[in-house]
Amino acid sequence: MPRTAETASFKFNHTMLRVKDPKVSLQFYTEVLGMELLSEKPFSDFTLYFLAFNHDGRELTAEEKEHSRFSREGVLELTHNHGTESDPNFAGYASGNADPGRGFGHIAITVEDVDKACERFETLGVAFKKRPTDGKMRHIAFILDPDGYWIEIVPGRLTL
Amino acid sequence: MPRTAETASFKFNHTMLRVKDPKVSLQFYTEVLGMELLSEKPFSDFTLYFLAFNHDGRELTAEEKEHSRFSREGVLELTHNHGTESDPNFAGYASGNADPGRGFGHIAITVEDVDKACERFETLGVAFKKRPTDGKMRHIAFILDPDGYWIEIVPGRLTL
Numbered sequence: 001m002p003r004t005a006e007t008a009s010f011k012f013n014h015t016m017l018r019v020k021d022p023k024v025s026l027q028f029y030t031e032v033l034g035m036e037l038l039s040e041k042p043f044s045d046f047t048l049y050f051l052a053f054n055h056d057g058r059e060l061t062a063e064e065k066e067h068s069r070f071s072r073e074g075v076l077e078l079t080h081n082h083g084t085e086s087d088p089n090f091a092g093y094a095s096g097n098a099d100p101g102r103g104f105g106h107i108a109i110t111v112e113d114v115d116k117a118c119e120r121f122e123t124l125g126v127a128f129k130k131r132p133t134d135g136k137m138r139h140i141a142f143i144l145d146p147d148g149y150w151i152e153i154v155p156g157r158l159t160l
Numbered sequence: 161m162p163r164t165a166e167t168a169s170f171k172f173n174h175t176m177l178r179v180k181d182p183k184v185s186l187q188f189y190t191e192v193l194g195m196e197l198l199s200e201k202p203f204s205d206f207t208l209y210f211l212a213f214n215h216d217g218r219e220l221t222a223e224e225k226e227h228s229r230f231s232r233e234g235v236l237e238l239t240h241n242h243g244t245e246s247d248p249n250f251a252g253y254a255s256g257n258a259d260p261g262r263g264f265g266h267i268a269i270t271v272e273d274v275d276k277a278c279e280r281f282e283t284l285g286v287a288f289k290k291r292p293t294d295g296k297m298r299h300i301a302f303i304l305d306p307d308g309y310w311i312e313i314v315p316g317r318l319t320l
Contacts, residue, residue: 007194009272016265034167074233093263101261103253105176
């Protein structure tokens with residue numbers, strides 16, 4: 001389908017999730033999943049963290065990170081409302097996959113080898129919603145991020 | 161940050177949202193936002209729709225669409241649980257931005273000219289959560305998709 005002139009510049013830039021504790025979440029998204037922190041924007045009540053996979057194979061300059069934050073696709077924005085990490089009354093965020101609050105489903109990461117990726121997730125102590133060996137869909141898995149959001153692990157060359 | 165070998169192949173492939181009525185949602189995401197339907201996967205109880213912006217400037221082959229569905233970033237997966245579109249008792253999906261069910265925030269589309277994009281959205285009858293002229297952040301807007309999910313409209317060269 002040809003894109004109209006009016007939408008020719010549009011890109012699906014980012015997806016935003018609220019997180020309880022940025023220390024825990026940043027460790028998960030950078031160390032477990034391998035994303036890079038592009039930028040951190042503190043405001044009085046909240047801080048925004050922008051992450052993405054670096055596909056360039058080289059270190060990005062601070063300027064490139066700042067620019068790519070709004071110019072590329074595949075960016076993840078994590079919102080931390082200050083205080084949730086130490087508030088005993090904070091009930092946690094809804095993953096979107098249970099009532100009440102069903103709607104949002106998951107984000108998905110493609111990987112070259114799902115089984116190998118999942119073995120590593122096991123070693124790292126990552127929580128699974130569905131291991132590759134669970135259920136019928138043996139070629140995919142679902143892990144949980146620190147807030148319980150579902151992350152689908154998909155082979156890059158899947159034919160569903 | 162250099163990516164480890166174990167995560168070098170990882171990509172942030174897609175974000176999944178549940179939608180009440182695929183006819184209405186597909187019209188919105190293709191005609192209003194300009195995404196392309198890459199593939200439609202019907203199952204017995206639900207159907208999955210994969211969409212993305214075509215940045216190639218040419219028509220993709222069916223094979224390319226099928227492949228790009230899991231090999232690129234910036235894909236949107238819409239899940240339609242059959243029957244919701246005509247069920248009078250279906251209450252609609254949570255956007256993630258109100259309790260109960262707060263957690264997921266929004267997806268974001270970068271555009272070249274936010275004001276121009278928003279004028280067009282107005283003409284098309286799109287619902288706004290925040291017009292560029294509302295509030296303090298004059299350079300961004302939030303529109304609502306047919307299910308009430310928030311979509312941030314961001315300039316591609318924003319410096320926040």
